[in-house]
Amino acid sequence: MDDHDKNNILVKQVSHALEMPLHWKVQRLEARWFIDNVYEQSECFNPILLQLAKLDFNMLQAIYLDELKQLSRWHENMNLVEMMGFTRDRLVEFFFWNVGFAFEPKFWFCRKWIVKLGELITIIDDMYELHGTLEELVLFTDMVDRWDVNAMEQLPSRCVF
Structure with missing residues (x-):
């Protein structure tokens, strides 16, 4: 590797570091960026270590995918999107x-x-900001304040979880 290649790698690292402070970045994505853009490009990388680092990243991605599948099943089983069609669906955003x-x-x-x-919280927020009438929200707030599940029967069917 000549000096020009070393300078390119250094320039790439510096520009990347200046984009955003490291503590604001997602650590695992930063690790993958480093593997692909710095370590793999250096002249003295260890191929076994590189393979293990990529394998570790991919195994963790598989774990995340499984977790997201489980959360998606929970989300579908709750049936909240269909019951409360006015709410935002932010499951993947929250997971990421x-x-x-x-x-x-x-x-x-x-x-x-x-x-x-x-x-x-998003569903409740959307109910207060976008969907509920004043009367419905007063009933809902009273029900939550009293922590009384039986009071749900007083709510209109479009507001019941």
Whole structure:
């Protein structure tokens, strides 16, 4: 590898670093960027280490895909999109956001519950901002304040979860 190639790699690294601070980036995506754009391009990379790094990345992607499939099944079984057609569907967005800060496989439980919570908060937010009438929202708020599931019968059918 000549000096020109080394300079190109260095220029690529510096430009990438200046795009956005490292602590704002998704760590696993940064690792993949480094593997593809720096390590693999250097003259002294270890092919076995490179293969293991790519395998690790791909295995984690498979884990994420399985988690997303499970969350999608939960989402479909809840039937909230059909019942509450006015809400935004942000499941994948919430999942990707969670992978950004809790990327290790051991944090699956954390990712799962934050995604579910985000989906439910979005539905409630959409109900208050876009869909519910004042009377419906007063009833719903009262029901939640009292934490009374039986009060759901007082809500119009279009507002019931």
